[in-house]
Amino acid sequence: MAGATYAHDLTVIVPTYNESGNVAELVRRASLALAGLNAAIIFVDDSTDGTADVVRKVAETASLPVSVIHREEPVNGLGGAVVEGFRAASSAICVVMDGDLQHPPEKIPELYRRVTETDADIVAASRYMGGGDASGLADATRHLVSRGSTLVTRAMFPLRLRHVTDPMTGFFAIDVSRLNLATLKPRGFKILLETIVRTNLRVAEIPFDFADRFAGDSKASLTQGVRFFQQLALLRFGKMSAFAVIGALGAVANVAIVWLLTEFGVGYITAAVIAAETTIIANFLLIERFVFHDMTGAARGFWRRFASSFIFNNAESAVRIPVMSLMVTGWGMPSPIATAITLAVAFVIRFTFHSLVVYRPR
Numbered sequence: 523m524a525g526a527t528y529a530h531d532l533t534v535i536v537p538t539y540n541e542s543g544n545v546a547e548l549v550r551r552a553s554l555a556l557a558g559l560n561a562a563i564i565f566v567d568d569s570t571d572g573t574a575d576v577v578r579k580v581a582e583t584a585s586l587p588v589s590v591i592h593r594e595e596p597v598n599g600l601g602g603a604v605v606e607g608f609r610a611a612s613s614a615i616c617v618v619m620d621g622d623l624q625h626p627p628e629k630i631p632e633l634y635r636r637v638t639e640t641d642a643d644i645v646a647a648s649r650y651m652g653g654g655d656a657s658g659l660a661d662a663t664r665h666l667v668s669r670g671s672t673l674v675t676r677a678m679f680p681l682r683l684r685h686v687t688d689p690m691t692g693f694f695a696i697d698v699s700r701l702n703l704a705t706l707k708p709r710g711f712k713i714l715l716e717t718i719v720r721t722n723l724r725v726a727e728i729p730f731d732f733a734d735r736f737a738g739d740s741k742a743s744l745t746q747g748v749r750f751f752q753q754l755a756l757l758r759f760g761k762m763s764a765f766a767v768i769g770a771l772g773a774v775a776n777v778a779i780v781w782l783l784t785e786f787g788v789g790y791i792t793a794a795v796i797a798a799e800t801t802i803i804a805n806f807l808l809i810e811r812f813v814f815h816d817m818t819g820a821a822r823g824f825w826r827r828f829a830s831s832f833i834f835n836n837a838e839s840a841v842r843i844p845v846m847s848l849m850v851t852g853w854g855m856p857s858p859i860a861t862a863i864t865l866a867v868a869f870v871i872r873f874t875f876h877s878l879v880v881y882r883p884r
Contacts, residue, residue, distance in 0.1 A: 528613045530587075532561040532634050534627075535607030537600050540571040541621035546580050552627040553585045559631065562587040562612055565621070566603040568596035573621075600692075601713040605703065614699040618692065618713065624733050625693040632728055633695035642726035645695045646714060648688035653729030674870065677877035678762060679719055681817065684883060686725055689715045693730065696723075761813055765873050768808045772801040773865075802835045809876065820883040831880050835872070842868050 534552060538545075545565070552563060567574045567590055574592035581588035591606060598605070604618055617633050619625040629647055636645040649656040649668075656668065672690060676683045683689050690712050700723055718725055776797045783793035806828060810818065821827060842864050849860035 530560050530562045530613040531615065532556070532559055532630075533607075533611040533613045533616045534561065534563045534630060535604060535611065535616050535618050536563065536565045536621045537603035537607065537618075538565055538567045538569055538573050538621040539596075539600075540569045540573060542569070542571050542573040542576045544621050544623055545573060545576045548621060548623055548627060549580050549584050549588055551623070552630065555627045555630050556586060559634070562589070564588075564607050564610055565590040566607045566610075567592045568599075568603060601716060604713045608698050608701065608703055611698060614697055615695060616698050617695045620692050626730065626733055629693070629728070629730050630695075633693075636726060636728060637695040637697060640726060641724060643697045643700045643723035644714070644718065644725045646686065646688060646691050646725060646727050647693040647730040648686075648691060648727040649730065649732045650687040651727050651729050654688070655729075655731040673878065674874055675715065677874040680877045680881065681820075681883070682719055685727075686718065687727060689718060762873060764813045765809060765876075766869060768805055768813065769869060769872070771808075772805040775804065776801045798839060799836075802832060805835075806831045814876065814881045817881040817883070821881045822884060827880050831876060834875055834880075838868055838871065 534556075536548065549563065563584075563586065565574070565577045565588070567577065569592075574590045577588065577590035581590075589610075591610060593603065593606065596602065607618070608616060615634060615637055617630050619627070619630070625647065633645050633647060636642065648654045650672065668690075672688065675689055676686070679689075691714060692712075694714050696717070701717070701721070717723065779797035779800055780790070780793045783796060784790055788796075810824075810827070814821075818824075818827075846860045846864045849855045849863070
């Protein structure tokens with residue numbers, strides 16, 4: 523798209539799924555915010571509630587060009603809808619936003635200015651940087667899930683996302699001329715995350731207040747949560763899977779060391795302590811060599827990395843074992859299930875800690 527001639531300076535792309543109650547208000551507020559800008563709005567609609575018809579009706583009286591692409595087959599979900607919008611855009615600069623008005627249209631001009639006046643290719647609106655606010659999330663559970671998933675995501679891509687506080691925001695401006703749309707094939711609904719991870723585009727952020735939904739129901743669900751973690755696994759399969767393999771090898775070695783020592787008459791508790799400390803040290807050396815080797819140059823010195831890893835793993839074990847005991851003796855849970863649950867949680871916590879803390883760039 524480089525060197526192309528465009529009809530507009532800015533295209534606002536709004537992927538929608540059953541947002542008919544929000545269309546008129548979104549267009550009204552966006553029209554006011556974009557007064558003086560040569561802008562257009564494109565809705566890319568996968569709805570079953572007649573949202574596309576509402577867009578066409580609103581477009582008749584809108585003060586700026588408004589159009590809709592209705593997809594009978596929602597290929598690649600929300601991410602695919604955004605790419606469809608990029609292809610139809612009549613400008614090099616696009617702003618992507620949700621259709622529920624939790625992304626305030628009044629922020630669009632600031633996103634546009636930042637991406638055109640700086641060397642950033644993407645400017646994301648962040649709920650979590652200074653001055654941002656996530657109070658529009660429905661309840662404490664949604665806040666916890668959002669914060670937790672953001673931490674895990676940044677842990678999985680610590681170098682690429684080290685200056686990005688909200689990689690899963692759906693509100694951002696982007697210079698589409700910097701993209702190869704033929705190869706951009708997002709598989710998930712976190713299109714910004716996929717774009718940042720799969721390209722070398724320069725990213726900046728501005729704060730924004732995540733508002734309450736204007737109308738309709740939230741699309742958040744357990745299915746979406748599962749798809750999100752599938753998306754993360756596909757994006758970051760190598761590093762996290764290597765961490766898991768080393769952890770599994772450590773567990774097998776732990777059992778083998780305990781068995782060998784007890785066979786030679788060493789007491790079980792002593793053998794367990796020796797095995798735990800041996801595998802903690804061995805696991806650190808292995809992840810240093812095979813998992814986070816590309817991050818050691820920018821991280822703190824070897825002995826500081828070792829000390830923080832060693833202390834954290836011992837503290838985690840000291841907490842995990844009593845919790846597992848409580849699940850078995852207090853809740854009546856079978857010990858294999860309790861062990862599996864605590865180890866799964868410990869795996870995520872360990873990976874997040876090592877990625878964000880142990881190997882954090884200086």
